[in-house]
Amino acid sequence: MIQKLISAIQKTQAPIVVGLDPKLSFIPDRITSEAYREFGETAEGAAQALWNFNREIIDGVYDLIPAVKPQIAMYEQFGIPGLIAFDKTVRYCHEKGLLVIGDIKRGDIGSTSEAYAIGHLGSTKVGSTMVSGFEEDFATVNPYLGSDGVQPFIDVCSQADKGIFVLVKTSNPSSGEFQDRQVDGRPLYELVGEQVEKWGQQSMDGDYSNVGAVVGATYPEMGRILREIMPHAYILVPGYGAQGGKGSDLVHFFREDGLGAIVNSSRGIIAAWKSEQYSSFGGNRIGEAARAAVLDMKKDISNALCSR
Amino acid sequence: MIQKLISAIQKTQAPIVVGLDPKLSFIPDRITSEAYREFGETAEGAAQALWNFNREIIDGVYDLIPAVKPQIAMYEQFGIPGLIAFDKTVRYCHEKGLLVIGDIKRGDIGSTSEAYAIGHLGSTKVGSTMVSGFEEDFATVNPYLGSDGVQPFIDVCSQADKGIFVLVKTSNPSSGEFQDRQVDGRPLYELVGEQVEKWGQQSMDGDYSNVGAVVGATYPEMGRILREIMPHAYILVPGYGAQGGKGSDLVHFFREDGLGAIVNSSRGIIAAWKSEQYSSFGGNRIGEAARAAVLDMKKDISNALCSR
Numbered sequence: 001m002i003q004k005l006i007s008a009i010q011k012t013q014a015p016i017v018v019g020l021d022p023k024l025s026f027i028p029d030r031i032t033s034e035a036y037r038e039f040g041e042t043a044e045g046a047a048q049a050l051w052n053f054n055r056e057i058i059d060g061v062y063d064l065i066p067a068v069k070p071q072i073a074m075y076e077q078f079g080i081p082g083l084i085a086f087d088k089t090v091r092y093c094h095e096k097g098l099l100v101i102g103d104i105k106r107g108d109i110g111s112t113s114e115a116y117a118i119g120h121l122g123s124t125k126v127g128s129t130m131v132s133g134f135e136e137d138f139a140t141v142n143p144y145l146g147s148d149g150v151q152p153f154i155d156v157c158s159q160a161d162k163g164i165f166v167l168v169k170t171s172n173p174s175s176g177e178f179q180d181r182q183v184d185g186r187p188l189y190e191l192v193g194e195q196v197e198k199w200g201q202q203s204m205d206g207d208y209s210n211v212g213a214v215v216g217a218t219y220p221e222m223g224r225i226l227r228e229i230m231p232h233a234y235i236l237v238p239g240y241g242a243q244g245g246k247g248s249d250l251v252h253f254f255r256e257d258g259l260g261a262i263v264n265s266s267r268g269i270i271a272a273w274k275s276e277q278y279s280s281f282g283g284n285r286i287g288e289a290a291r292a293a294v295l296d297m298k299k300d301i302s303n304a305l306c307s308r
Numbered sequence: 309m310i311q312k313l314i315s316a317i318q319k320t321q322a323p324i325v326v327g328l329d330p331k332l333s334f335i336p337d338r339i340t341s342e343a344y345r346e347f348g349e350t351a352e353g354a355a356q357a358l359w360n361f362n363r364e365i366i367d368g369v370y371d372l373i374p375a376v377k378p379q380i381a382m383y384e385q386f387g388i389p390g391l392i393a394f395d396k397t398v399r400y401c402h403e404k405g406l407l408v409i410g411d412i413k414r415g416d417i418g419s420t421s422e423a424y425a426i427g428h429l430g431s432t433k434v435g436s437t438m439v440s441g442f443e444e445d446f447a448t449v450n451p452y453l454g455s456d457g458v459q460p461f462i463d464v465c466s467q468a469d470k471g472i473f474v475l476v477k478t479s480n481p482s483s484g485e486f487q488d489r490q491v492d493g494r495p496l497y498e499l500v501g502e503q504v505e506k507w508g509q510q511s512m513d514g515d516y517s518n519v520g521a522v523v524g525a526t527y528p529e530m531g532r533i534l535r536e537i538m539p540h541a542y543i544l545v546p547g548y549g550a551q552g553g554k555g556s557d558l559v560h561f562f563r564e565d566g567l568g569a570i571v572n573s574s575r576g577i578i579a580a581w582k583s584e585q586y587s588s589f590g591g592n593r594i595g596e597a598a599r600a601a602v603l604d605m606k607k608d609i610s611n612a613l614c615s616r
Binding site for chain 1: 329331332340344348349350351353354379381382384385386387388390391392395413414415416417418419420421423424426427428432433434435436437439440441442450451452453454455456457475478479480481482483484485486487489490491492496499500503
């Protein structure tokens with residue numbers, strides 16, 4: 001699966017993933033009003049608004065990028081109707097030729113992790129029929145429970161040609177509270193990174209593994225070290241834009257050949273129309289605003305990579 | 309909320325939670341065949357089987373126990389239909405007077421954790437209406453992302469009178485891989501435990517906090533230490549029964565007054581009818597088999613607590 005992502009990155013010349021993390025506050029009134037008119041001020045109404053919003057954003061950017069990363073929490077918040085909007089979004093992105101990274105941060109013990117892996121990446125037998133749940137291409141995984149919690153995801157990667165990104169060093173301010181604690185003179189995230197490299201050996205696909213890592217753009221120095229510790233792991237880099245990460249911070253995450261990392265931006269793209277910089281598009285042209293923001297992000301990253 | 313759980317434990321004299329983690333292999337043919345006849349060998353068929361199975365189990369045990377703990381992965385595995393079965397299970401348990409601990413192990417950064425907290429424990433504004441997603445009473449939370457990932461859950465606990473159990477030391481064999489690593493001469497799980505105690509100060513409810521902890525029955529010695537480090541945290545103890553934890557291992561998790569811990573058993577109760585010990589009930593009386601297993605578990609724990 002990782003080679004499919006690499007091909008898509010090479011084709012679009014954009015190591016960029018758009019985070020589909022919609023909040024109601026990002027959505028223009030014309031979309032929410034119509035949804036509430038049809039479904040009321042209910043979870044169904046909210047879900048309909050998310051879905052119609054996503055469609056306009058996807059239509060605006062799908063030909064520029066290799067992948068999207070819907071954050072399931074934003075949908076799960078509205079219960080079943082929200083998760084139906086998540087499911088429709090995943091399917092619509094596939095129709096548009098995009099790869100889908102489910103930002104689900106799941107992680108549990110043995111057979112429970114297996115159920116998550118099946119539910120998001122694999123399939124399971126019902127009677128004599130194979131059945132799938134959600135159908136992402138990649139999922140993010142929390143490693144706190146150790147190898148027997150991650151292994152079922154790796155198994156599904158190999159069986160179903162899928163991929164995962166394991167949380168190593170997250171982009172948020174308090175990520176250091178546990179992740180940076182010194183263990184034998186080295187921060188915990190380095191040990192997790194070493195484990196990711198080891199886990200990855202089980203599911204290689206060309207030069208890279210289907211087991212990648214999440215490392216926040218907000219910690220570029222740690223990115224440099226982790227890039228070395230995990231030579232076969234693709235790095236998914238959140239935290240660019242709204243969270244403070246800049247293009248120049250990103251160079252450490254990439255290898256010399258410009259591969260090895262993919263950078264996520266959520267709010268900076270999907271809520272571009274609400275920002276000063278792209279406000280001229282207004283609430284009627286949110287897809288075009290997102291498109292302009294993707295093109296600028298592409299330029300920012302490409303400049304940073306060229307000038308290193 | 310924690311006082312509601314304590315009252316229910318005192319009323320039932322059972323510090324026991326039944327884990328509703330159904331697998332298709334636990335379900336008698338009569339239930340799966342009927343579900344497949346109606347919905348086909350599909351995710352809908354599987355979900356219908358889980359739901360009908362759960363109902364028989366719940367009907368068999370609801371008056372003996374304070375709470376249930378559905379493991380959402382087992383439902384999520386079947387996508388939307390599975391999650392509808394999860395939702396129906398939560399509502400049915402409430403109708404039967406049970407408290408519901410959603411075993412969801414969610415955890416993310418700031419606004420994303422907030423969405424999870426809202427989706428499972430709280431509510432949010434849609435237009436001018438407050439809307440809820442799933443409606444558990446407690447949820448389990450993964451702490452790997454640090455305080456800003458946990459804080460939104462604590463806020464919802466205080467606002468909506470709900471509770472959480474934070475993963476401190478999990479019951480699985482490889483939980484030590486990261487959780488036991490020595491930081492300044494002490495294992496990481498102790499630092500997480502200290503943080504749980506600190507977080508808990510923000511949402512006290514009587515002698516205990518709405519912020520509890522998960523500590524596996526399979527590590528009783530660590531339970532003893534964590535009980536001291538987190539004097540105000542209720543401890544949710546998985547790993548009893550099928551995972552190897554015994555009644556005598558549990559005493560360390562409880563305070564002298566018999567409070568402070570609640571022990572989960574999943575397979576040992578819900579799949580009791582498939583075990584040697586309760587096989588005489590057969591596949592037609594799965595609720596009665598579960599009831600017998602709960603009564604035996606209650607006796608086992610009560611004996612262990614009396615003889616310490």
